[in-house]
Amino acid sequence: MIRRMQRSSASHALSKSKAPPVPPARKTNTTGSVSDARAKMILKEAVDAVVNSFAKHTQGYGRVNVVEALQEFWQMKLARGADLKNGALVIYESVPSSSPPYVCYVTLPGGSCFGSFQNCPTKAEARRSTAKIALMNSVFNEHPCRKISDDFIEKAVADAKASFKGNTDGPNSGIEAFRFMLEANKGRTMLEFQELMTVFQLLHWNGSLKAMRERQCSRQEVVAHYSHRTLDDDMRSQMALDWIAREQESSGIISRELGNAEQELEAARLAGRELRFPKEKRDILMLACSQVNSVNGLC
Structure with a gap:
């Protein structure tokens, strides 16, 4: 009857990163676009701060490849005993489009989904944007x-x-x-x-x-x-x-x-x-x- 109806490195990185500020309340009229732009800038700064912290802790220096880092994060969690029914596979889905801005989604082990949050001129940039927001959320997910x-x-x-x-x-x-x-x-x-x-x-x-x-x-x-x-x-x-x-x-x-x-x-x-x-x-x-x-x- 029913059938018919129907990832201590992350914690360390988290401890050295501040939580992303809450975007300001949306304003109306002519200040609306300014408020939206400010909220997007705050979000980008917060994401970059967490990604950079993760990069410094896991690699010591240099620029992190966020797509590889995201996959590595969940493989580490699986190796440490996380209950991931379908393994540590990270799945990307690009939205079909013949012109920018391009949009990409990523589904994480466990089922959470995030999308590119910036205007992306290339499909590769859309994937990196998606991996950034997903990596930030993956790191903060380690907090109690x-x-x-x-x-x-x-x-x-x-x-x-x-x-x-x-x-x-x-x-x-x-x-x-x-x-x-x-x-x-x-x-x-x-x-x-x-x-x-x-x-x-x-x-x-x-x-x-x-x-x-x-x-x-x-x-x-x-x-x-x-x-x-x-x-x-x-x-x-x-x-x-x-x-x-x-x-x-x-x-x-x-x-x-x-x-x-x-x-x-x-x-x-x-x-x-x-x-x-x-x-x-x-x-x-x-x-x-x-x-x-x-x-x-x-x-």
């Missing part, structure tokens, strides 16, 4: 505050509620299943845990958790099943089919949801944030859109 704890869980649940505008369908909602899943994974770090978390975010966004609850699936059953699942093409296809069914009931819903997902992904990418959830939403909706479009020209 990144481990799943009671305080972390409360904040994550509050953020989840806010992202769904408080529509949690009561005390036994998908949000509560999300909390249960986090509590079952205390002690792990978020980058090591991101794919599993994204699975549950998608199940809630897609309405699948609500459907499972209506079929009397317990939280324990749902968490036990999806804790052993990866976000693969089969799961994406199943969710795309759900959106195709919604399109038949409410024409244009896929196109509207896709537009929102693309805006969310782009804003998160330029801000240097983790991207797996918005990127998966966009990919699922694009799959649904292409299938609908092949039939009747919609999307």
